[in-house]
Amino acid sequence: MSDKFFVDNVLSGRVAFVTGGGTGITGGVAGALAESGAAVALVSRKLEHLEPAAEAIRARGGEAMAVAADVRNIEEVEKAIAATTERFGKIDLVVNGAAGNFLCPAEELSSNGFGTVVDIDLKGTFNVCRAAFNELKRNRGQILNISATLHYVGTPLQLHVSAAKAGVDALTRHLAVEWGRYGIRVNAIAPGPIEDTEGMSRLVPLEVKEKLRRNIPLGRFGRIKDIEQAAIFLCSDAASFINGAILVVDGGQWLSSGRMLGG
Ligand code: COA
Numbered sequence: 001m002s003d004k005f006f007v008d009n010v011l012s013g014r015v016a017f018v019t020g021g022g023t024g025i026t027g028g029v030a031g032a033l034a035e036s037g038a039a040v041a042l043v044s045r046k047l048e049h050l051e052p053a054a055e056a057i058r059a060r061g062g063e064a065m066a067v068a069a070d071v072r073n074i075e076e077v078e079k080a081i082a083a084t085t086e087r088f089g090k091i092d093l094v095v096n097g098a099a100g101n102f103l104c105p106a107e108e109l110s111s112n113g114f115g116t117v118v119d120i121d122l123k124g125t126f127n128v129c130r131a132a133f134n135e136l137k138r139n140r141g142q143i144l145n146i147s148a149t150l151h152y153v154g155t156p157l158q159l160h161v162s163a164a165k166a167g168v169d170a171l172t173r174h175l176a177v178e179w180g181r182y183g184i185r186v187n188a189i190a191p192g193p194i195e196d197t198e199g200m201s202r203l204v205p206l207e208v209k210e211k212l213r214r215n216i217p218l219g220r221f222g223r224i225k226d227i228e229q230a231a232i233f234l235c236s237d238a239a240s241f242i243n244g245a246i247l248v249v250d251g252g253q254w255l256s257s258g259r260m261l262g263g
Pocket of ligand 1: 100109111112113117200
C-alpha cells in the first residue's frame with residue numbers, strides 16, 4: 001500500500017471488487033482504493049493469500065474482506081459477487097487484475113498452457129464483468145481492467161499472454177460501447193515493467209533487466225504506486241467522461257521498443 005497521496009476520500013461510499021490477490025499491482029490498487037475511501041473485496045483463488053492484505057487494509061482504518069474464487073469458474077465468481085453485496089450492500093467498481101503468466105516459446109506451448117492463460121486473463125475478466133453487470137448497472141459503476149503492452153509488438157515467449165491481453169483490450173472497448181448507455185464506464189490500464197512485482201522477479205531474467213531499464217525513456221522501472229495513481233484517477237469522477245480508454249503506464253517503454261538509448 002502506498003503512502004497517502006490521493007485526494008482524501010475521493011472514492012468514499014464506493015464498493016470495489018478487485019480480482020488478482022493481495023500482493024503486487026492488484027494488491028497495491030486494492031490498498032489505494034481503500035485509502036481513497038472505498039470498501040474493498042479482495043478476490044482470488046486462495047484465501048490465505050488474501051487475508052493478510054485485507055487485514056492490513058483494516059489495520060489502516062479501511063474496510064476490506066477476502067473472498068476465494070477462481071475467475072475461470074462463473075459459479076464461483078457469482079458467489080463471490082453475492083458475498084460482497086451481502087457484506088457491503090452493493091458493488092460499483094470492478095478491477096480485473098487476476099492473471100496467469102509464464103515464459104514459454106510458442107513452439108513448446110501446449111494447447112492447455114495457452115488455454116489456461118486465456119481462461120484466467122480473458123474469460124476470467126468476462127466472467128467477472130458479466131456476473132457484476134446487474135450491480136454495475138444499478139449503481140452506474142465502473143470497470144477497470146489490467147491489461148499489458150506485450151501485444152503492441154511481438155513479445156517473445158509471451159504469445160499466450162499477449163493473445164489474452166489483446167482480448168482484454170477488445171473486451172474493454174466493446175463493453176465501453178455496449179454498457180455506456182447504463183452509465184457504466186469501462187477502461188483499462190496497460191502497465192509496463194513494474195518493479196517489486198512477482199511478474200518482474202519471476203519473468204524478467206536478471207541479465208536482461210538492465211537492458212530493459214535503459215530502453216525505458218524515463219530511465220526507470222515503473223512502481224506499483226504509478227499504477228495505483230492511474231487507477232484512482234480512472235475510477236474517480238475526475239475521469240467521468242473517459243470510457244473505453246486503455247491508459248498505458250510504462251514510461252514510454254513500448255514506443256521505444258529497443259530502438260533508442262543504445263538498447
Ligand atoms: N511453461 C510451459 N507450460 C506451462 C508452464 C510453463 N512454465 N506452466 C504451466 N504450463 C502449462 C502446463 O504444462 C499445463 O499444460 P499441459 O496440461 O499441456 O501440461 C497448463 O499450462 C496448465 O498448467 P497448470 O499448472 O495446471 O495451471 P494452473 O491453473 O494450476 O496455474 C498458471 C495457472 C499456469 C498461470 C500458473 O503459472 C500460475 O498459477 N501462476 C501464478 C499466477 C501468475 O502467474 N500471476 C501472474 C504474475 S505476472
